[in-house]
Amino acid sequence: MGRAAVVRGRRHERVLPVGCRARGAPGLGGRRGRARIALRRALRRAAREPLGGRRRPAGGRRARGRVGLARGRRRPNARPPRRRAGRSRPAPDRRRLARGLPVLPRRGRPRRCGAQHCRGRRAGGRVGHVHAGERVSEVIVVGGGIAGMGVAWSLAREGTDVTLVERGTLGRSASWAAAGMLAPAAEIGFDELDLYDLSRQSLAEWPAFARDVEAASGIGVGYDDAGALVVADDRDSARALRRLFQFQESHGVPVTWLSGAEAAEMEPALTSRIPAAIHSPEDHQVDNRAVVRALAAACREAGVTVREETTVETIEPGHPAAVVLDGGERLAAPVVVIAAGAWSGRLAGLDPAPPIRPIKGQALSLRMNADVQFSHFIRAPRAYLVPKSDGRLVVGATSEDRGDDLALTAGGLYRVLEGAVRVAPGVEELDVIETWVGLRPASRDHAPILGRSRQPGIAMAAGAYRHGVLLLPAMARIVSRDVLVMLAGNASEVPDALSPQRFEA
Numbered sequence: 001m002g003r004a005a006v007v008r009g010r011r012h013e014r015v016l017p018v019g020c021r022a023r024g025a026p027g028l029g030g031r032r033g034r035a036r037i038a039l040r041r042a043l044r045r046a047a048r049e050p051l052g053g054r055r056r057p058a059g060g061r062r063a064r065g066r067v068g069l070a071r072g073r074r075r076p077n078a079r080p081p082r083r084r085a086g087r088s089r090p091a092p093d094r095r096r097l098a099r100g101l102p103v104l105p106r107r108g109r110p111r112r113c114g115a116q117h118c119r120g121r122r123a124g125g126r127v128g129h130v131h132a133g134e135r136v137s138e139v140i141v142v143g144g145g146i147a148g149m150g151v152a153w154s155l156a157r158e159g160t161d162v163t164l165v166e167r168g169t170l171g172r173s174a175s176w177a178a179a180g181m182l183a184p185a186a187e188i189g190f191d192e193l194d195l196y197d198l199s200r201q202s203l204a205e206w207p208a209f210a211r212d213v214e215a216a217s218g219i220g221v222g223y224d225d226a227g228a229l230v231v232a233d234d235r236d237s238a239r240a241l242r243r244l245f246q247f248q249e250s251h252g253v254p255v256t257w258l259s260g261a262e263a264a265e266m267e268p269a270l271t272s273r274i275p276a277a278i279h280s281p282e283d284h285q286v287d288n289r290a291v292v293r294a295l296a297a298a299c300r301e302a303g304v305t306v307r308e309e310t311t312v313e314t315i316e317p318g319h320p321a322a323v324v325l326d327g328g329e330r331l332a333a334p335v336v337v338i339a340a341g342a343w344s345g346r347l348a349g350l351d352p353a354p355p356i357r358p359i360k361g362q363a364l365s366l367r368m369n370a371d372v373q374f375s376h377f378i379r380a381p382r383a384y385l386v387p388k389s390d391g392r393l394v395v396g397a398t399s400e401d402r403g404d405d406l407a408l409t410a411g412g413l414y415r416v417l418e419g420a421v422r423v424a425p426g427v428e429e430l431d432v433i434e435t436w437v438g439l440r441p442a443s444r445d446h447a448p449i450l451g452r453s454r455q456p457g458i459a460m461a462a463g464a465y466r467h468g469v470l471l472l473p474a475m476a477r478i479v480s481r482d483v484l485v486m487l488a489g490n491a492s493e494v495p496d497a498l499s500p501q502r503f504e505a
């Protein structure tokens with residue numbers, strides 16, 4: 001419940017939620033009172049209106065102004081709406097039908113409380129109820145990293161009314177700290193075959209995803225399909241590399257075995273003393289910081305209500321579900337998506353809490369010079385080197401199980417730099433641009449946790465661990481689809497191996 005006001009009634013004092021007014025209480029007369037009544041009527045009309053009948057005006061939600069004017073009405077002196085050339089934008093329901101997605105029934109939308117309730121009859125913060133004055137969306141997304149923004153954008157493109165709540169600035173946590181490798185072949189372990197299939201599927205979706213987000217935002221995301229070299233740096237790691245190569249070949253991964261000299265010929269900045277390498281042409285990369293910027297712009301363009309510098313304190317599962325913010329404000333929606341990265345398991349109200357823990361990664365970027373240039377990214381046993389189109393070379397990263405510790409340490413940076421210099425000695429001469437640390441959201445089994453939980457109205461988009469950038473298109477697709485199916489009241493299609501329910505039995 002939000003902040004409460006004590007109102008003196010005829011017989012006794014009652015505590016009402018913000019926006020509620022006691023029966024017979026003064027304050028509805030006069031011009032301001034009439035305006036409030038008009039606004040309340042508009043809210044009720046909005047709550048009754050079926051979703052498919054709604055149309056977003058050009059210019060996004062901000063341009064619509066107050067709620068009372070949002071549903072097709074214009075201020076008397078407002079300019080006429082801009083008409084688009086060619087075909088008009090289809091209503092959300094028709095777009096959903098065209099894509100084979102379910103149309104939301106009216107019962108999928110929350111209703112605001114009726115007049116009697118507003119007069120305090122049942123006020124008191126009943127979970128699953130929406131009070132007058134509370135903001136209501138169809139979906140609330142908690143956490144504005146790439147997982148949260150990916151889901152929010154995908155839903156908004158389907159015409160869903162989404163509120164995205166981020167405690168800091170959009171995309172400045174793990175998603176900013178990443179190196180941007182899209183590397184199912186180079187990165188996936190022997191015991192992660194399910195994850196490997198999902199990763200390859202997501203990689204296949206990346207080119208179209210990149211095109212769409214670039215078109216929506218006007219920001220290039222640096223999708224680069226030049227491939228990777230996985231290199232050994234001593235005899236032991238060469239033996240391990242040979243086992244990886246055999247495993248990859250047996251699973252049909254298109255890879256080529258190279259001698260050290262062949263690898264150095266492909267990438268002259270590598271030392272020819274490396275014993276062996278694997279060329280992996282199907283491992284790609286993006287500029288993850290550009291992806292973050294593009295997703296943030298695309299979310300806003302698609303009409304997502306973005307609330308930065310706002311922390312979600314508590315989750316209230318229910319019909320509808322709700323979140324309580326740091327200032328005490330309560331937001332309600334039929335579905336709340338948890339995408340709070342490494343902090344997803346800490347949110348009060350989730351029971352059981354999703355098993356996600358932070359794994360710290362320290363990394364740095366260097367300025368490449370004329371002698372040290374790479375066209376592929378390099379995966380070495382103790383470090384990776386990822387060249388970016390703006391001249392940065394990202395070198396990373398440690399993997400430390402140290403809770404919330406965000407300290408940058410000499411030892412951590414030394415280890416990754418030493419690992420890079422072993423395979424590319426020229427790295428020693430490069431200028432340092434930046435050092436940073438991030439927390440990977442690691443689920444207990446290292447696979448992402450996607451789709452609806454057993455708690456009513458709760459879905460997850462979290463736990464992508466070392467592969468959140470790679471898995472972005474697949475996570476956004478799977479979770480947004482499951483949320484639409486949830487809103488329509490249908491059964492989940494998310495595989496058990498990814499569902500939160502695998503940890504909730």
Ligand SMILES: Cc1cc2nc3c(=O)[nH]c(=O)nc-3n(C[C@H](O)[C@H](O)[C@H](O)COP(=O)(O)OP(=O)(O)OC[C@H]3O[C@@H](n4cnc5c(N)ncnc54)[C@H](O)[C@@H]3O)c2cc1C
Pocket residue numbers: 142143144145146147148165166167168169170171172173174175176177178179180181182310311312313339340341342343344347360361362363396397437438439440441461462463464465466467468469470471
């Ligand atoms: C050093 C490093 C290198 C990496 N390299 C790669 C790579 O090359 N390729 C790859 O695929 N992956 C990589 N990863 C992993 C990838 O970065 C993550 O899997 C991915 O960014 C996770 O995204 P997310 O949105 O789940 O989490 P985050 O980006 O951490 O976003 C979570 C957001 O939730 C917000 N939040 C938390 N609690 C609350 C709350 N209570 N209320 C409101 N907001 C809240 C946070 O402020 C944050 O912005 C790397 C990670 C690190 C650390």
